[in-house]
Amino acid sequence: MNDNLFIVVFAAAIYYGTPLVFAALGEILAERSGVINLGVEGMMLLGAVGACWVATSIDGPAGVVLPIAVVAAMLFAAAGALIHAFLTITLRVNQIISGLALTIFAGVAGVSSYLAGLWDLGQAPVANQFGKMDLLGWGDLPVLGPILFNQTLLTYLSWLLVVLTSIYIFRTRWGLQLRAVGESPQTADSVGVAVQRSRYLHVLAGGAFAGIAGACFSLSILPTWQNGMTLGQGWIALALVIFGFWRPDLMLVGAYLFGGLSSLRYTLQARGVEIPQLFLDSLPYVMTIVVLVVVSNSAARRQLGAPAALGKPYEREER
Amino acid sequence: MVSQPSNTRLRLRFAGIAAVAVLAVVSLVATACSKSSSSGSSGGTVKAAWIYVGPTNDGGWTQAHDNGRKFVATELGGKVKTTYKENVKEAEVAPVIEGLVKDGNTIIFATSYGYAEPMAAAAAKYPNVKFEQATGDLITAGKTTPSNYAEYWGAGEDTLYLSGVAAGRATKNNKIGIEAPFAIPEIIRHINAFVLGAQSVNPAATAKVVWTNDWFNPTAEKQAAESLVSAGVDVIFSHQDSPSAGEVAKANNLPWVGYDSDQSGAYSSVWLTTATYNWGPRYLSRINAVNDKTWKSDNYYGTIADGFTTLATFGTIVSADTKTLINAELTKAKNAGATSFGWYWGQSDRQDQSGAVKIKKGQTLSQKDLYEMSWFVKGVDGTLKN
Numbered sequence: 287m288n289d290n291l292f293i294v295v296f297a298a299a300i301y302y303g304t305p306l307v308f309a310a311l312g313e314i315l316a317e318r319s320g321v322i323n324l325g326v327e328g329m330m331l332l333g334a335v336g337a338c339w340v341a342t343s344i345d346g347p348a349g350v351v352l353p354i355a356v357v358a359a360m361l362f363a364a365a366g367a368l369i370h371a372f373l374t375i376t377l378r379v380n381q382i383i384s385g386l387a388l389t390i391f392a393g394v395a396g397v398s399s400y401l402a403g404l405w406d407l408g409q410a411p412v413a414n415q416f417g418k419m420d421l422l423g424w425g426d427l428p429v430l431g432p433i434l435f436n437q438t439l440l441t442y443l444s445w446l447l448v449v450l451t452s453i454y455i456f457r458t459r460w461g462l463q464l465r466a467v468g469e470s471p472q473t474a475d476s477v478g479v480a481v482q483r484s485r486y487l488h489v490l491a492g493g494a495f496a497g498i499a500g501a502c503f504s505l506s507i508l509p510t511w512q513n514g515m516t517l518g519q520g521w522i523a524l525a526l527v528i529f530g531f532w533r534p535d536l537m538l539v540g541a542y543l544f545g546g547l548s549s550l551r552y553t554l555q556a557r558g559v560e561i562p563q564l565f566l567d568s569l570p571y572v573m574t575i576v577v578l579v580v581v582s583n584s585a586a587r588r589q590l591g592a593p594a595a596l597g598k599p600y601e602r603e604e605r
Numbered sequence: 606m607v608s609q610p611s612n613t614r615l616r617l618r619f620a621g622i623a624a625v626a627v628l629a630v631v632s633l634v635a636t637a638c639s640k641s642s643s644s645g646s647s648g649g650t651v652k653a654a655w656i657y658v659g660p661t662n663d664g665g666w667t668q669a670h671d672n673g674r675k676f677v678a679t680e681l682g683g684k685v686k687t688t689y690k691e692n693v694k695e696a697e698v699a700p701v702i703e704g705l706v707k708d709g710n711t712i713i714f715a716t717s718y719g720y721a722e723p724m725a726a727a728a729a730k731y732p733n734v735k736f737e738q739a740t741g742d743l744i745t746a747g748k749t750t751p752s753n754y755a756e757y758w759g760a761g762e763d764t765l766y767l768s769g770v771a772a773g774r775a776t777k778n779n780k781i782g783i784e785a786p787f788a789i790p791e792i793i794r795h796i797n798a799f800v801l802g803a804q805s806v807n808p809a810a811t812a813k814v815v816w817t818n819d820w821f822n823p824t825a826e827k828q829a830a831e832s833l834v835s836a837g838v839d840v841i842f843s844h845q846d847s848p849s850a851g852e853v854a855k856a857n858n859l860p861w862v863g864y865d866s867d868q869s870g871a872y873s874s875v876w877l878t879t880a881t882y883n884w885g886p887r888y889l890s891r892i893n894a895v896n897d898k899t900w901k902s903d904n905y906y907g908t909i910a911d912g913f914t915t916l917a918t919f920g921t922i923v924s925a926d927t928k929t930l931i932n933a934e935l936t937k938a939k940n941a942g943a944t945s946f947g948w949y950w951g952q953s954d955r956q957d958q959s960g961a962v963k964i965k966k967g968q969t970l971s972q973k974d975l976y977e978m979s980w981f982v983k984g985v986d987g988t989l990k991n
Contacts, residue, residue, distance in 0.1 A: 294835045377621030391628045410871040508823040552832035555815045
């Protein structure tokens with residue numbers, strides 16, 4: 287362990303920011319298509335339980351078990367997202383209500399904990415986990431090495447996905463269609479974009495990303511299952527989408543800021559620096575309120591550059 | 606395109622609302638899933654119920670209580686019918702208690718601190734049912750409680766003192782890191798006992814305390830442990846429910862003391878030991894008392910001698926010498942009598958962080974003294990504010 291405070295804080299910011307990056311990146315995709323999904327917290331727990339289940343029940347080398355576990359996490363969480371997609375896109379239920387219902391349904395007192403009980407998870411740390419590794423051989427670089435290049439494979443994957451998603455949204459034809467669906471589904475529809483299909487796909491992709499975020503918890507941070515182990519991180523991810531103005535690059539900065547703050551409090555405490563903890567303790571709840579205020583106030587949404595059709599079901603007849 | 610949209614839309618909306626309702630109902634059912642196990646037939650059967658704050662497989666607090674329930678079921682066979690409710694939030698316990706009374710349970714064990722007030726209220730309402738509250742402090746605090754309400758808990762600090770001995774022997778730079786949830790008397794006395802244990806074999810040992818502000822939060826627990834390591838401690842004691850500090854200990858190859866769960870298997874390379882609890886005998890004796898009609902309210906404080914407080918298996922890194930020393934203390938405590946606890950508090954003058962003497966040599970502490978402890982012993986580096 288490196289004792290340099292600067293390095294410790296920045297390396298922790300990236301490690302603990304990584305699940306936020308995955309979850310918020312997925313939510314950016316869903317919201318860019320016009321569907322807000324407040325079920326992120328619940329989907330993360332579904333992903334975490336799915337990943338832990340695979341890692342507990344399959345024996346084998348890490349190179350085989352871990353990819354399967356991550357895919358399982360994506361599928362579990364996407365299954366949760368499918369419920370939300372069906373309710374909000376096909377049945378046109380209020381997106382806020384459906385998302386909240388999903389978080390309750392999948393959350394600490396719901397399906398994720400039920401499955402964990404059924405499969406008897408959480409008895410011991412999983413054998414195969416994502417540890418820190420020096421993938422590129424740059425871990426010995428001064429300062430940057432320990433901060434950037436001594437992270438887990440999941441962190442490297444998150445960087446790749448942030449780059450690819452940015453290119454996808456802003457530099458490809460599909461990304462243009464996605465943005466059109468989120469801004470003005472009527473217009474998109476009139477030029478032949480399949481609005482419903484686009485929304486389904488991006489909500490499901492958002493769920494899959496949230497699943498990887500869950501896997502960060504059950505395969506790396508704790509490396510086992512405990513009921514409700516994400517403890518409100520999904521809500522912070524939702525807020526990061528807003529604070530990142532629906533852009534992956536800005537969101538990444540925000541995620542690392544939160545990851546850093548969350549561990550800085552203890553780092554300072556251990557070094558005898560007193561900081562008011564109530565502020566940090568209340569952050570997830572304050573974030574939740576901010577999210578709900580912003581998403582339920584159309585003027586605020588416009589101001590921040592949200593997709594114009596965010597939260598609005600698309601009904602072709604109304605054209 | 607202007608065909609019959611409103612009807613279809615209405616139907617869709619209705620289907621949507623119905624689907625959300627179904628989701629909600631399913632999660633409620635999943636939450637409130639209670640299981641009962643009856644062993645054998647009735648006839649002089651006591652119906653006993655447990656209320657848990659967590660799931661029965663949490664690998665810690667609730668699991669230990671549920672092992673106690675299973676112990677009772679095995680010991681008494683057909684003489685008892687046990688039920689439990691898990692994941693019961695403290696704020697939502699009242700209707701759960703009502704339901705258990707209506708189901709005909711004659712003794713109810715509630716196992717989280719925050720259940721105490723509703724349990725006492727229910728005891729006043731249902732005088733024919735016995736109410737037993739774990740970790741409550743209404744009776745110790747001198748509050749008036751009904752005669753069918755009892756409290757039970759025990760001297761976990763005694764086994765933490767012995768764990769402290771192992772930690773004091775394990776540290777090389779005399780800096781032990783402690784992470785704990787809240788600065789409340791229960792945790793403060795546990796930390797004090799642990800540090801006194803460490804200092805009993807290593808007078809130079811000091812402890813740095815970091816508060817996580819959470820009983821259970823794997824991420825925060827890991828971050829707190831990492832912060833202690835980066836501040837230079839070389840032994841970790843985590844008074845928390847998840848094993849994530851063990852992960853940090855393993856990654857840095859540092860000795861680790863956990864809390865209330867034996868992790869000697871999964872973390873054998875870094876594990877020292879810790880305090881664990883054996884609830885079964887208490888449950889057995891109370892249910893027997895209901896059966897014999899000898900049940901009386903009490904304020905039980907379990908000890909090493911009566912088998913309530915136990916020491917987890919030693920890890921492989923604990924030296925034979927240290928094991929011998931701790932086992933000798935353990936034997937002494939076992940022989941000291943079922944109601945004796947806290948033999949170490951008055952072994953010498955005990956100073957607080959400012960150097961003021963808080964316990965005089967030879968003084969013994971009562972349960973009430975322990976329940977009100979709100980100062981750190983000398984050598985603890987940490988504040989009493991969260």
